[in-house]
Amino acid sequence: MGQFGIGQPLRRKEDPRLLQGRGQYTDDMNVEGQFWGAFLRSPHAHADILSVDLEAARAAPGVKAVYTSADLDADGVPDMPCEVELADLAGAPMWKPMRPILARNRVRFVGECVALVVAQTQAQAREAAELIEINWSPRPSVADAQEALKPGAPLLWPELGQNVPVHWQNKPSTEADAAMAGAAWRVDVNIVNNRLVPAPMEPKAALASWDEQEGKLTLWAPTQGGRKIQANLAKRYLRIAQDKMRVISLDVGGGFGMRGQTYPEYVALVWAAKQIGGAVKWRADRTETFFSDYHGRDQVNEAQMGLDEYGRIVALKIHTLVNLGAYMAENGPRMPIEGGGRIIPCCYHVPHFYFSVKPVFTNTVSTDTYRGAGRPEANFLMERLMDAAAEATGLTRDEVRRRNFITEFPYKTPMGYVIDSGDFARGMDDAMRMAEWDTFEERRAEAYSRGYLRGIGVAAFIEAAGGRAPTEDMRVRAELDGSVTIFSGSHSHGQGHDTVFSQLVNEFLGVEPASVRLVQGDTDVTPRGSIGTFGSRSSMMGGAGIKMSCEKLVAKGVKVAAHLMQSEPDAVTFSQGVFRAGASEMSFTQVAQAAWDATRIPEGMTPGLDEGHNFQREAENFPNGCHVCEVEIDPETGIAEIVRYVAVDDCGAVLNPLIVHGQVYGGVAQGLGQAMIENALYDAEGQFVSATYMDYGMPRAHRMPFIEVGFNTVACRTNPLGVKGAGEAGACGAPPAFIGALVDALRDYGVTHMDMPATPEKIWRAIYGAQFDTQESDGIYAEVT
Amino acid sequence: MHNFDYHAPKTLDSALALLRDKEDGKIIAGGMTLLPTLKQRLAAPSDLIDLAALSEMKGVRRDGNGIVIGAMTTHAEVAANGDVQSLIPALSHLAGVIGDPAVRHRGTIGGSVANADPAADYPAAVVGLNATIVTNKRKIAADDFFVSLFETALERDEIITSVRFPIPERAGYEKFRHPASGYAVVGVMVAKFGDKVRVGVTGAAGSAFRASDFEAALEKNFSSEVLLGIAVSPDDLLSDIHCTNEYRAHLVNVMARRAIAAA
Numbered sequence A: 001m002g003q004f005g006i007g008q009p010l011r012r013k014e015d016p017r018l019l020q021g022r023g024q025y026t027d028d029m030n031v032e033g034q035f036w037g038a039f040l041r042s043p044h045a046h047a048d049i050l051s052v053d054l055e056a057a058r059a060a061p062g063v064k065a066v067y068t069s070a071d072l073d074a075d076g077v078p079d080m081p082c083e084v085e086l087a088d089l090a091g092a093p094m095w096k097p098m099r100p101i102l103a104r105n106r107v108r109f110v111g112e113c114v115a116l117v118v119a120q121t122q123a124q125a126r127e128a129a130e131l132i133e134i135n136w137s138p139r140p141s142v143a144d145a146q147e148a149l150k151p152g153a154p155l156l157w158p159e160l161g162q163n164v165p166v167h168w169q170n171k172p173s174t175e176a177d178a179a180m181a182g183a184a185w186r187v188d189v190n191i192v193n194n195r196l197v198p199a200p201m202e203p204k205a206a207l208a209s210w211d212e213q214e215g216k217l218t219l220w221a222p223t224q225g226g227r228k229i230q231a232n233l234a235k236r237y238l239r240i241a242q243d244k245m246r247v248i249s250l251d252v253g254g255g256f257g258m259r260g261q262t263y264p265e266y267v268a269l270v271w272a273a274k275q276i277g278g279a280v281k282w283r284a285d286r287t288e289t290f291f292s293d294y295h296g297r298d299q300v301n302e303a304q305m306g307l308d309e310y311g312r313i314v315a316l317k318i319h320t321l322v323n324l325g326a327y328m329a330e331n332g333p334r335m336p337i338e339g340g341g342r343i344i345p346c347c348y349h350v351p352h353f354y355f356s357v358k359p360v361f362t363n364t365v366s367t368d369t370y371r372g373a374g375r376p377e378a379n380f381l382m383e384r385l386m387d388a389a390a391e392a393t394g395l396t397r398d399e400v401r402r403r404n405f406i407t408e409f410p411y412k413t414p415m416g417y418v419i420d421s422g423d424f425a426r427g428m429d430d431a432m433r434m435a436e437w438d439t440f441e442e443r444r445a446e447a448y449s450r451g452y453l454r455g456i457g458v459a460a461f462i463e464a465a466g467g468r469a470p471t472e473d474m475r476v477r478a479e480l481d482g483s484v485t486i487f488s489g490s491h492s493h494g495q496g497h498d499t500v501f502s503q504l505v506n507e508f509l510g511v512e513p514a515s516v517r518l519v520q521g522d523t524d525v526t527p528r529g530s531i532g533t534f535g536s537r538s539s540m541m542g543g544a545g546i547k548m549s550c551e552k553l554v555a556k557g558v559k560v561a562a563h564l565m566q567s568e569p570d571a572v573t574f575s576q577g578v579f580r581a582g583a584s585e586m587s588f589t590q591v592a593q594a595a596w597d598a599t600r601i602p603e604g605m606t607p608g609l610d611e612g613h614n615f616q617r618e619a620e621n622f623p624n625g626c627h628v629c630e631v632e633i634d635p636e637t638g639i640a641e642i643v644r645y646v647a648v649d650d651c652g653a654v655l656n657p658l659i660v661h662g663q664v665y666g667g668v669a670q671g672l673g674q675a676m677i678e679n680a681l682y683d684a685e686g687q688f689v690s691a692t693y694m695d696y697g698m699p700r701a702h703r704m705p706f707i708e709v710g711f712n713t714v715a716c717r718t719n720p721l722g723v724k725g726a727g728e729a730g731a732c733g734a735p736p737a738f739i740g741a742l743v744d745a746l747r748d749y750g751v752t753h754m755d756m757p758a759t760p761e762k763i764w765r766a767i768y769g770a771q772f773d774t775q776e777s778d779g780i781y782a783e784v785t
Numbered sequence B: 001m002h003n004f005d006y007h008a009p010k011t012l013d014s015a016l017a018l019l020r021d022k023e024d025g026k027i028i029a030g031g032m033t034l035l036p037t038l039k040q041r042l043a044a045p046s047d048l049i050d051l052a053a054l055s056e057m058k059g060v061r062r063d064g065n066g067i068v069i070g071a072m073t074t075h076a077e078v079a080a081n082g083d084v085q086s087l088i089p090a091l092s093h094l095a096g097v098i099g100d101p102a103v104r105h106r107g108t109i110g111g112s113v114a115n116a117d118p119a120a121d122y123p124a125a126v127v128g129l130n131a132t133i134v135t136n137k138r139k140i141a142a143d144d145f146f147v148s149l150f151e152t153a154l155e156r157d158e159i160i161t162s163v164r165f166p167i168p169e170r171a172g173y174e175k176f177r178h179p180a181s182g183y184a185v186v187g188v189m190v191a192k193f194g195d196k197v198r199v200g201v202t203g204a205a206g207s208a209f210r211a212s213d214f215e216a217a218l219e220k221n222f223s224s225e226v227l228l229g230i231a232v233s234p235d236d237l238l239s240d241i242h243c244t245n246e247y248r249a250h251l252v253n254v255m256a257r258r259a260i261a262a263a
């Protein structure tokens, strides 16, 4: 590895630009003469629309147009589908509703789009939206998945007759039941995995523009790639050629999995732009962003695990409810079954596995992919089970894990996925050693002498990265000025692709990172087969695409160099940016520049070093790791402070340790946010009551513990760079490590589990609970200053 | 945000005249509470009357055995003021734990007190330190000022010009902070003036109040231990999505004891 190549902690190239406000976000874009859009959103969780009066809104100052579902219907704009296909054991397919772009006759959650106003200014558009008069007839609503299963619960889709569109099972439970019956130990865990708001820093925004001259629409929006949204918008909704739609997402302030979808606002805005023959811009405020972006998590898991007398798992049964929201988002029901299903039952060998999933409709924002997308939920459940198993068997928490870790690779999971590599025990050993697990009891005693309760938790986890779309399209071009341009299908929305991809180019071509330029996020410019970034896929997919493209460049470069050095291609070597033939040598840059000159290359050769590669993966990869968390609880207030945090990761070959650590920090922050303070709360009337940062607790930088990070590198065997994803690992490890530590600290009070977020009030009640008979509040937490 | 007319009067009199004349005029100080309400379209005043130009309403000065803080003084200025730091360190500490730096550099004591948010910090200081609210018309005693949730004794055409804090012998403020908003879930100011003790509580109820049981016990023995046996009734305390009234009642006791320890 050279100074800037693979494995070097190169600082993020993009940071000076982004930190100095030179980013190019959607809201930075404006088109001459643009209008502004504002959506009227449902104030009701569930209601019929008896009538709509648009007259006052249409007559309001500056208003160009007001649209409702009637206008979209008249133009034949179809509703939005869910892309997931599932069936029950008998083969009956999952029932799927369609979501209207703008509500038609009925609204099903607070914040659902009902009408779009287009006016000259944003203020005028919002003002006019308030003038739309709707005669509502409210209906009973239900926000909680367990409530929605009860007889007599309000039905989201009366035509379905219930709120569950499919009962999916991996197989009948007979074998697992039999094995469970013979188990020496049985442990049960019931978990509510709290609903989260993804909350990227950039609020939702979009600008749709119609170019009459070219007969072409452009959408600027904060997507995670844009190619799929382009195809959806063009082919499904507008019925135009795909190339007549352009989607641009230059800089994006966070994606987390929920900025890759074709949102109804985008459809309405591009359609409206075409209708008025101009441009329409829309910018959501934070609360509107909370309603518009899909939510994450929101599962209820009930599991039973059986172990033999040696503490080895013999059977596992999991029943999962996933709250879909009112409609099925693109990936909605996929979360537990495929998102989590790719790894479940996680790091452990389970001979008999039964898995049942019921997706449930409720009057809430739809749920979809959010950092980890089903894997944090699966890992959390398995780690709570392993802690329970330790408790039941009397084995230590690390020993019961050790006895059940998968140790032979490749390993085929009960769900049919093949884990290529890993060394889970070594990762756990490393993490425990770094965290000084051995001497923890001394620290517990010392804390106790000060009046504090201490606990320590360990969580092993596994991830799956690079799933779903199996290809990515990358292109690398050597420019005349000696620089290299990457046309990237992968899309950075904060991850640092510019840095890491430049390092790859440096590694393979010897060009300095400062001379590498990343072009992304514009469907007119990125390769045709571009997909984008989600599921921790860019190191493997984009990275391999760059490697292969660079190899093609070198292969062609060898021919050019041989021609220029009057040698034979076979006699030319290339290493560290230099072509050599005998005593002659030429730098990559010299050859690349010459290659554009038709008079200096072999006859018949196309000028230029400009090669693309559509990389097709063999398999996804399986990042994994182990986190150890140590907490100290102030029993008077219930405040738990993290006093030590260790994260050891196996993300395969490390391309840039700084970037990987950054991903781990961010993931841990999100995981601790879920575990400690985040909670998307709906009240009994279906109102979303934590829809601002005044009520929704976001983890803040100053509250984050110092995170000690380490690598347990086991190169991936199934991709050219040997990489495994890194983006979602932190969010998988942190919740079980934290809750495990908390439960350990509260062991003397009979606590065996605590649902997230584990707020100070919950902790305080666990300590003093017996004095009270009333219910705890749903909500939040606090810190003493 | 709805449209409004903006005024930046140069004198208190012209501010008052505007406030009287405009149909639905509203004072704006730091805007930290008012602006979000406007942006969320929850309020639509016809006119905004900005007090920013009234320099006589800014700053801190010593006044006999008290400290007078101009209504337009920001939280950051109070926190950093040398006199406040040396004479009422608890007040400086309180101002320094309001919200975040941006809020502290915009938000004002006048705006905070006038707004009477049940979770705001200053009300604990006003009540606990027995401050006097000085307006263009009169002086209002702390015990008469906070009426209920977001409601004070202020009349429509009344502007707070300053707040006067007597200097206590000892005082301490402790806050249980809501990590989403930064406000006080419970905040307690305990102050000792000779043989008198005052305990001001914010966050726990609809408006700041005095914990008189605590005061009586502390006047006999100013130590945190005496509070251990005195339970706070949860009956009139707030219960919301963040915390129950029982937890708040418990925290009032804990924060009071810690405030004494810090005093």
Ligand SMILES: Cc1cc2nc3c(=O)[nH]c(=O)nc-3n(C[C@H](O)[C@H](O)[C@H](O)COP(=O)(O)OP(=O)(O)OC[C@H]3O[C@@H](n4cnc5c(N)ncnc54)[C@H](O)[C@@H]3O)c2cc1C
Binding pocket: B026, B027, B028, B029, B030, B031, B032, B033, B034, B035, B051, B071, B072, B097, B098, B099, B100, B103, B106, B107, B108, B109, B110, B111, B112, B114, B115, B117, B119, B120, B121, B122, B158, B159, B160, B161, B181, B182, B183, B184
């Ligand atoms: C993110 C955030 C976090 C916060 N955290 C905290 C916290 O932890 N603790 C806390 O105590 N507060 C907190 N606040 C509130 C902050 O302290 C504000 O300063 C306070 O709410 C109002 O002060 P202001 O100067 O901004 O008043 P403005 O918003 O300008 O005005 C508020 C109200 O007071 C009226 N008003 C203003 N000045 C006067 C006057 N001189 N006479 C009469 N009426 C007047 C206005 O008409 C308006 O009704 C927070 C605010 C934000 C945005």
